[in-house]
Amino acid sequence: MCGAELQTLPEGVQRVAAALQALGHPHAPRMLDSAARTAQQAADALGISVGQIAKSIIFRRKSDDVAVLVVTSGDRRVDEKKVDALVGKTGRADADFVKAKTGFTIGGVSPVAHATPPVTLIDRELFRFDEIWAAAGHPHGVFQLRPHDLEALTQAPVADVTQPPPEAA
Numbered sequence: 001m002c003g004a005e006l007q008t009l010p011e012g013v014q015r016v017a018a019a020l021q022a023l024g025h026p027h028a029p030r031m032l033d034s035a036a037r038t039a040q041q042a043a044d045a046l047g048i049s050v051g052q053i054a055k056s057i058i059f060r061r062k063s064d065d066v067a068v069l070v071v072t073s074g075d076r077r078v079d080e081k082k083v084d085a086l087v088g089k090t091g092r093a094d095a096d097f098v099k100a101k102t103g104f105t106i107g108g109v110s111p112v113a114h115a116t117p118p119v120t121l122i123d124r125e126l127f128r129f130d131e132i133w134a135a136a137g138h139p140h141g142v143f144q145l146r147p148h149d150l151e152a153l154t155q156a157p158v159a160d161v162t163q164p165p166p167e168a169a
Contacts, residue, residue: 012104012113012137019113020143023153027144029136037107037139039074046133046142051075054126054134054150056109058098059083059090061119067093067101071111071134071150072123076162083161087119107139112153120156122147127158 013029036042039053053074061068070078103115111134126147136143
């Protein structure tokens, strides 16, 4: 990618690209033809399983109004009680809070390059995969990485933060 192409990227993707480059990550963000606001949309666009999508969920910690980022496998649901046990009582974060704290809109929240550094937790379920993909600051932007890369890029702990998967019928 040359500099001219980078300038045509949305601002959030430019921020993520710069952060990834500064951290020595080998994969630049990639823009998809269609929006990938959900894990399923992203997985379909990339031709991978939904579990390989590292979805970013933002909560609002009640005690100090800090953003709590949980990066979880796309085929899992966050267990808020497990998150609360690790970081303190949280609540839902609305779109304005997410944008103000992260600098990204819902559907494009990257695990890196936040406007204000969040408290971050990484779902251990992501480690089932060799390769995962995360949002890159825009609903059309994604980047490739490995679960261990996510741990290194965010300096966040890996934890059990999801509900058990539904039983197979």
